[in-house]
Amino acid sequence: MALLVAICGAIGLFSYASMDSFLTRQLDERLAQASRISSAAGRPQSGNPAGRPDPLEGRGQGIGTLIARVSDGAVSSAGFLDDDASRGSLSSTDDQILLDLVPNTAPADRTLSTGTYRLIAVTAPYGDTIVTGLPLAAKQNTLASLVWTMVVVSTGGLVVIGLAGTAMIRRTMKPLEQLSEVATKVSRLPLDAGEVALAVRVPPSAAHPGTEVGSVGYALNKMLDNVSNALEARQESEMKVRQFVADASHELRTPLTAIRGYTELMRMTEHFTPDGAKSLARVQSQSERMTTLVEDLLLLARLDEGQPVKVSDVDLTQLIIETVSDAKVMAPDRIWQLELPKEPVVVRGDATQLHQVLANLLSNARKHTPPGTTVATGMMRSADGSAVLTVTDDGGGIAPDFIDRVFARFARADASRKNPVTIPAAAPTAPTAEGTSGLGLSIVQSIVAAHGGSVSVTSRPGRTEFAVRLPAAP
Helix, strand or coil, X not given: CHXXXXXXXXXXXXXXXXXXXXXXXXXXXXXXXXXHHHHHHCCCCCCCCXXXXXXXXXXXXXXXXXXEEEECCEEEEEEEECCCCCEECCCCHHHHHHHCCCCCCCCEEEEECCEEEEEEEEECCCCCEEEEEEXXXXXXXHHHHHHHHHHHHHHHHHHHHHHHHHHHHHHHHHHHHHHHHHHHHHHCCCCCCCCCCCCCCCCHHHCCCCCHHHXXXXXXXXXXXXXXXXHHHHHHHHHHHHHHHHHHHHXXXXXXXXXXXHHHHHHHHCCCCHHHHHHHHHHHHHHHHHHHXXXXXXXXXXXXXXXXXXXXXXXXXXXXHHHHHHHHHHCCCCEEEEECCCCCCEEEECHXXXXXXXXXXXXXXXXXXXXXXXXXXXXXXXXXXXXXXXXXXXXXXXXCCCHHHCCCCCCCECHHHCCHHHCXXXXXXXXCCCCCCCCHHHHHHHHHHHCXXXXXXXXXXXXXXXXXXXXXXX
């Protein structure tokens, strides 16, 4: 539309300039003819040299013609033919304008008391200067009519072209809306994990390679097919790995139980040297650790399979009191604090799994903070009625480059490579005396997700907070 407006403007300017030039040339021809007639009509009569006839009385002059005689530096006579062919007079203020005209030069436009004229001054053979003028009103009216015609026609044409062009462009670009809708739907799909059904495609009407838009739609469908195949392969690989982990964990439970049983039996029935007793105790502790790891893997496998949660009313306030009391016994060198509401907070969920969520968070804070650290466990209701459980410590904080992976399975930061100020305080680190598997926070996230909630972490040196949000019981 901007280009069309520019074109119409250029055409209008060219047309105006051409018409103005044509009308001016035509007017100059008439003015030259009128000047010759007026000069001949103002010639003194033979035998009466003192008589100077009025040039305006000459035959052949048109309506509106202005003629003036300049003699001895003054205007001796001046007038114009009125519409009724009578003689019209000029005002005294017009005399100076007429006297300022240079004889025998190109015509000039001047504004007089009776209107705008195109004037020419010619020195007659008998010595007087005859000024002849024609009115510019007709020319100006013609140009004004041309301008209005161009404006009306251009405006009407631009409106029609704008409406028709808009309709055509929208019809032509409508397939792009379908492409945009498909791309938007795909962008909202959760493609990062789980089984994904990528069934969204561009309609065939917008996916044929015959046009530019169709080529884009066809290419988009090909890309979606490739992504869908990749997601299916990823899902199949994940399922195989999960099934392997579940099967291996299940099969490991029996030999681990046997190892622990025989170890206990040998400690009760056999006598060992101090080194032998120490080695046997080491075997027992490692078998217990492996049993815990196997149980964690089995729990994650069950959660991945989407097994339903055994739902019941759980008093989170009482659960927090009991779990923090257990943590005090295990780590009396930490400062354990409770921040609980006066009224009980009840949610719907599996009490055993929710206990494991809180126990893992407290264990995490205990394992990765130095003695004397304050660990505060809080509970509150949010504005939407959900229950928010927080575990906060004033340890060194989680390293910024590790916080995004803190809930990943087997994710452990190497404490030996960190400055003591930036050692992760509430995230898995390198194995300590108790050892960590890197599954604790992953189990927390999986259990909370199975209960329809969410877990988040914020950390800076001196403050690390894990927040678990669970839907409130009806």
